[in-house]
Amino acid sequence: MLETKIHNLTLKNPVMTASGTFGYGEEFADFIDLNRLGGIIVKGTTGERRQGNPYPRMAETPSGMLNAVGLQNVGVETFCKEVYHRIKDLDTHIIVNVSGSSIEEYCKTAAMVDELDKIPAIELNISCPNVKKGGMGFGVNPEMAAQVVSEVRKIYHKTLIVKLTPNVTNIVEIAKAVEGAGADSVSLINTLLGMAIDVEKQRPYLSTITGGLSGPAVKPVAVRMVWQVAHAVSIPVIGLGGIASAADALEFLMAGAKAVQVGTANFIDPAVTIKIIDGLEDYCKRHRINDINDIIGII
Amino acid sequence: MKKYITDFTVVGKHVFNESYFTLTLKHPSKLPEIAAGQFVEVDVPGNKAVMLRRPISIHDVDPEKNTLTLLIQVAGKGTRTLSAIEEGATLNMVYPLGHGFSIAGERVLLVGGGAGIAPLLHLSKCFAAKGIRPTILLGGRSASYIPVQKEFEPYGTVGFATEDGTLGERGMVTQHSLFTTAYDHIYTCGPTPMMKAVARFAQEHHIACEVSLENMMACGIGACLCCVVDSDEGHKCVCKEGPVFNINRLTRWMAQ
Numbered sequence: 059m060l061e062t063k064i065h066n067l068t069l070k071n072p073v074m075t076a077s078g079t080f081g082y083g084e085e086f087a088d089f090i091d092l093n094r095l096g097g098i099i100v101k102g103t104t105g106e107r108r109q110g111n112p113y114p115r116m117a118e119t120p121s122g123m124l125n126a127v128g129l130q131n132v133g134v135e136t137f138c139k140e141v142y143h144r145i146k147d148l149d150t151h152i153i154v155n156v157s158g159s160s161i162e163e164y165c166k167t168a169a170m171v172d173e174l175d176k177i178p179a180i181e182l183n184i185s186c187p188n189v190k191k192g193g194m195g196f197g198v199n200p201e202m203a204a205q206v207v208s209e210v211r212k213i214y215h216k217t218l219i220v221k222l223t224p225n226v227t228n229i230v231e232i233a234k235a236v237e238g239a240g241a242d243s244v245s246l247i248n249t250l251l252g253m254a255i256d257v258e259k260q261r262p263y264l265s266t267i268t269g270g271l272s273g274p275a276v277k278p279v280a281v282r283m284v285w286q287v288a289h290a291v292s293i294p295v296i297g298l299g300g301i302a303s304a305a306d307a308l309e310f311l312m313a314g315a316k317a318v319q320v321g322t323a324n325f326i327d328p329a330v331t332i333k334i335i336d337g338l339e340d341y342c343k344r345h346r347i348n349d350i351n352d353i354i355g356i357i
Numbered sequence: 358m359k360k361y362i363t364d365f366t367v368v369g370k371h372v373f374n375e376s377y378f379t380l381t382l383k384h385p386s387k388l389p390e391i392a393a394g395q396f397v398e399v400d401v402p403g404n405k406a407v408m409l410r411r412p413i414s415i416h417d418v419d420p421e422k423n424t425l426t427l428l429i430q431v432a433g434k435g436t437r438t439l440s441a442i443e444e445g446a447t448l449n450m451v452y453p454l455g456h457g458f459s460i461a462g463e464r465v466l467l468v469g470g471g472a473g474i475a476p477l478l479h480l481s482k483c484f485a486a487k488g489i490r491p492t493i494l495l496g497g498r499s500a501s502y503i504p505v506q507k508e509f510e511p512y513g514t515v516g517f518a519t520e521d522g523t524l525g526e527r528g529m530v531t532q533h534s535l536f537t538t539a540y541d542h543i544y545t546c547g548p549t550p551m552m553k554a555v556a557r558f559a560q561e562h563h564i565a566c567e568v569s570l571e572n573m574m575a576c577g578i579g580a581c582l583c584c585v586v587d588s589d590e591g592h593k594c595v596c597k598e599g600p601v602f603n604i605n606r607l608t609r610w611m612a613q
Contacts, residue, residue: 120406325580
């Protein structure tokens with residue numbers, strides 16, 4: 059009933075976890091059966107180990123939060139040698155979010171992940187707002203976005219998802235550019251660039267001054283962008299941004315997303331993904347929907 | 358240690374003053390084992406401006422009654438909202454989180470400041486259960502900043518240090534007559550400057566020392582990577598690798 063497809067990946071349901079909000083899945087194993095998920099997008103992985111930005115890295119804002127983690131991760135080699143072997147036998151799609159500061163770094167990471175049998179896809183992160191070099195820089199310019207995608211496409215042979223930033227004037231233009239460069243799917247939105255100031259201390263909350271806004275506050279922006287992109291490209295769209303309930307997920311599906319990712323809500327309720335999957339099932343039963351695909355893109 | 362998401366019932370509330378209160382929370386069945394120094398992530402009900410859970414240190418555990426107690430300092434909108442919670446209310450918690458204190462040493466000093474006193478009661482009881490009576494040194498700006506006092510007496514030798522002299526000796530905990538080299542282990546929780554002073558003293562005198570850090574966090578389970586401390590091995594999540602760290606992992610932090 060909930061089965062859906064992203065390129066040649068069949069997901070048992072459309073609910074995946076968003077990169078950077080779910081660790082490597084292991085952090086949530088006490089709370090949920092990870093095998094019930096449609097997929098897990100693991101923490102953004104770079105060519106080398108990264109320490110990320112200095113503390114403080116987060117601030118709570120109305121219906122959302124700002125973060126400035128800055129791609130802290132163990133690096134692709136440690137991922138392949140250690141982390142991969144701990145999680146590869148889960149009965150769900152493990153997708154690696156590939157991040158970087160240069161085309162060479164993206165390609166190095168993608169090529170190493172390509173070798174891993176149980177990783178059927180990567181999500182190319184050309185949209186991280188929290189790194190000084192690269193990251194979002196590639197995602198705000200259609201030519202640069204197309205260039206990095208086409209270079210990675212040459213060396214990566216499995217499903218290539220490209221994660222887009224909302225911090226652009228026209229996201230459709232970027233989505234079309236990466237589709238043209240060989241992306242199999244696009245996921246959107248990454249965080250919105252934001253800022254918050256502690257007026258008592260008279261300084262920004264984040265060590266980096268600006269950071270990425272996520273949570274329910276961004277959801278209407280995300281739904282709008284998913285709807286625009288889904289009408290403009292023919293590759294499948296994965297929707298994310300503030301999803302915390304089955305109703306939220308349904309908005310994205312109806313707007314045209316073939317699957318969704320749950321992010322910040324995992325911090326508030328570590329079992330939220332399962333509640334969303336159960337909620338989608340209930341919804342389908344209530345509305346006598348035999349196949350979730352029947353409501354995808356109905357708006 | 359397995360982590361859970363559970364609805365607890367508030368079965369007790371004690372307000373010390375406008376800054377400090379305790380909530381005693383009853384587990385619906387058998388409370389799992391909880392190490393001293395571990396914490397909970399509490400869902401704060403009834404305030405739309407509070408989206409994220411709040412990390413709160415576990416002050417006391419009663420395995421017979423299946424209750425745990427949180428000592429909470431009103432510090433922001435989350436804890437202010439929690440201060441309005443009354444008996445009978447339900448609080449959803451993710452727990453027990455993080456790594457607690459090792460229960461090691463024979464001549465043991467516990468040093469707490471302000472809300473950092475919270476985990477030391479459970480820790481004192483854990484030592485008492487091993488037949489060890491720690492020295493417990495509690496500090497604050499004035500007496501009202503040391504909300505829990507006599508509760509510690511059954512478990513060790515208790516001393517107080519206040520900046521204004523309203524309780525115990527006047528001055529900082531590190532100036533107190535009980536703050537000496539007579540110990541083989543020091544455990545501390547409180548304001549960062551206090552913990553750094555205690556840690557530097559312990560390091561200088563080759564006394565084993567553990568500190569319990571309090572950083573802003575979102576998830577509490579090592580997923581968001583927001584609460585990192587600059588440890589000697591790089592950025593480590595306070596929620597998952599800590600909140601308790603041996604100072605031999607924090608020489609960089611101590612020097613900052």
